[in-house]
Amino acid sequence: MLNNKKQRIDADKRIPSPKAKELFHDIRRRHEIGKNDLLALSGLTVSTLTRVLDELVGVGVISESGLGVSTGGRRPILYQVQADYGYAFGLDISRVMSRLVLLDLAGTKLDSREWRMDEKTTPEIFMQMVTEQVTEWIDKHRIAFEQIIGMGIGAVGPLNRITGVIEEPEWFAAPGWNHVPAVQMIEERLAFPVILDNGANTALIAESWANRTKDFRHMLYVHGGTGLRLSMMTDNKLIHGAVDMEGSFGQMIIQADGLPYRTAQGNFGALDTYASVHAIEREVNSRLRIGRSSALRQIVRPGEAAKFSDIMQALKQMDPLVTEVVTQAATYFGIGLANLLNILNPEKVVLGGPLMTENNLFFYTATQTAIRKTYHYPKYQVIFSKGTYGEEAIAIGAAQLMLSQLTV
Known part of the structure; x- marks a missing residue:
């Protein structure tokens, strides 16, 4: 019974014809758009465009929202998505x-x-x-x-x-x-x-939706947190590998004789080992154990390990130890990012996750490192962003x- 109901919902909610789907996609990517603009975008004849628009209005996914500014003739009808x-x-x-x-x-x-x-x-x-x-x-x-x-x-x-x-x-x-x-x-x-x-x-x-009017063809998203996560998009289409490749960026080897990964499945010298929340916590606590002075000694209870939130609190106080560790991690991250830029050449890279949002030091150190190590710089220049939606x-x-x- 559940499967039948699910199939019915799928069938009812989908837009019927290919032309209608393309037109709806164009309308949805804009807050409001006139019929003349749709005519230029779609390449349809006036009669076909009118018929498809009537089809979409009939389904209920779009509605007429008024009249646009005249360019010499009749004012064009404006269309928008029917939000409800x-x-x-x-x-x-x-x-x-x-x-x-x-x-x-x-x-x-x-x-x-x-x-x-x-x-x-x-x-x-x-x-x-x-x-x-x-x-x-x-x-x-x-x-x-x-x-x-x-x-x-x-x-x-x-x-x-x-x-x-x-x-x-x-x-x-x-x-x-x-x-x-x-x-x-x-x-x-x-x-x-x-x-x-x-x-x-x-x-x-x-993030692609947030940039939908800017027509970026090639975008990357990298999430820096407990682990490192990556996704790619070309011509508004996600690139899927033969297997789920979300964690592949973190397994990039940046130091062949480097530290072991925190589980047996990972690579020695993996980027994740040097440039994640875990890496920062490990390095900060290691330095505290050998007696380095830090504001963390007033933030963390004696005998307890410093957590990422504690480290970010100390970073706001410009604590030298924490600043040194975060800068080092961000530099490693920037090297890994430069490797991606040199291979994939995206137009825009969105960097998200707590490593980017908690403090500006990591973001700016990583991006400046990546820019300096990009092969075709300054001819090839990428746009870096923390994104529009943050943690949501x-x-x-x-x-x-x-x-x-x-x-x-």
Whole structure:
């Protein structure tokens, strides 16, 4: 019964014809657009364009929003997405903080919620919390079941997008996060469509949406946190490898005879070992143990290890030890980033995660290092950004991924 219901929702929510899908995509990427502009963008004849627009208005996904400015003749009709036609949830499943957002069809965020992932947050408990929050929002925003397009999930990898399973992620505080059928668990509880991708990919979807009027052809997203996560996009399309490649950037070898990885599966001398939250914590605590002076001795209780939040507090005080360690980690990160730039030549790179958002030192040190080591500089210049959506990028992109199913 559930599968039949899910298939019915999918069929009802999708836009019928290829031309209508392309036109809807053009309209959705703009707040408002005139018929004349659509005529130039689409290459359709006036009669075909009129017919397809009428089809989209009839379905209910767009509406006429008024008249534009005249350029000498009749004022053009303006069109916009009908925001309340449908809604999508976006779920970010991460190791430290997870988030849920609700978007309407126009991409406007209507609500958000976050949870700290502690030792008690097993998959079963977490999925139940998500289910309860979704149910509460459906009532709060008076959303009819037929208006729900579905939920996108952006999760820590490795994962299998096709089967909807989070496979063997590392460093969750709670047990049970291996081989989690995330899509199945949500669909069984809520009875609407769910899709899964890695969180770096969904974050890049969100940032691409934020830059949709600027026509960047090649973009990268790198998330710096507990681990390092990477995604790539060309011509607004995600690049998927033969296997989930979210963690591949962190396994880039930058020192062949370097330190061992923190688990047996990783490479010696991997970038993650030198330029992650874990790397900074390890190095700071190592220096404290050999007697280095630091403001951390007043922040952290005697006998306890300094955590990343403590280290960031000391960094705000311009503590020399912490500044030295963070600068060193950011320099390593910048070397890894330069390797990506020299191979992939993206136009824009968005850097997200706590390493980038907690303090400007890491971001600026890493980007300046990368620029200095880019092969074709200054002829080739890349744009670096911390992004538009901050820590909500993964969840917002997951919801956008679900909304895009209307044109699949």
